[in-house]
Amino acid sequence: MTSKIRHITVDCADAYALATFWSQVLDLPLHDDDHPGDPEALIEGAGLLFVTVPEPKTVKNRVHLDLQPQDRTRDEEVERVLALGATLVKDHRKEDGTGWALLADPEGNEFCVERSAAERAR
Numbered sequence: 001m002t003s004k005i006r007h008i009t010v011d012c013a014d015a016y017a018l019a020t021f022w023s024q025v026l027d028l029p030l031h032d033d034d035h036p037g038d039p040e041a042l043i044e045g046a047g048l049l050f051v052t053v054p055e056p057k058t059v060k061n062r063v064h065l066d067l068q069p070q071d072r073t074r075d076e077e078v079e080r081v082l083a084l085g086a087t088l089v090k091d092h093r094k095e096d097g098t099g100w101a102l103l104a105d106p107e108g109n110e111f112c113v114e115r116s117a118a119e120r121a122r
Helices: 015-026 074-084 117-121
Strands: 008-012 040-043 048-052 065-067 087-091 101-104 110-113
Touching: 008 015, 015 040, 015 048, 015 074, 074 087, 074 101, 074 110
Parallel strands: 008 048, 065 110
Antiparallel strands: 040 048, 087 101, 101 110
């Protein structure tokens, strides 16, 4: 017998709002049953489940997502995600084009934006 990861669950203050942000980042829809005010929201295509909890985020994430843009550069993706409501936490991009950007979603959960496959091939 084996197990598989069904969801990666993110505790948050507003499940629907945070799931909507990530839905826009990933260009994947929320589950049809999810609505504003729901205690849970799912981006099924990404396996991300957002659950409203009463306590706030207090420490650095022990697990985070690394995004790799598919149809744009790392820097274009960073700008797009910032426009959606993310914040830049730390910039690890280097002059030679390597590196990544550490960002946070609207509730402070950290994630990285790496170079695209095309950028890595250069």
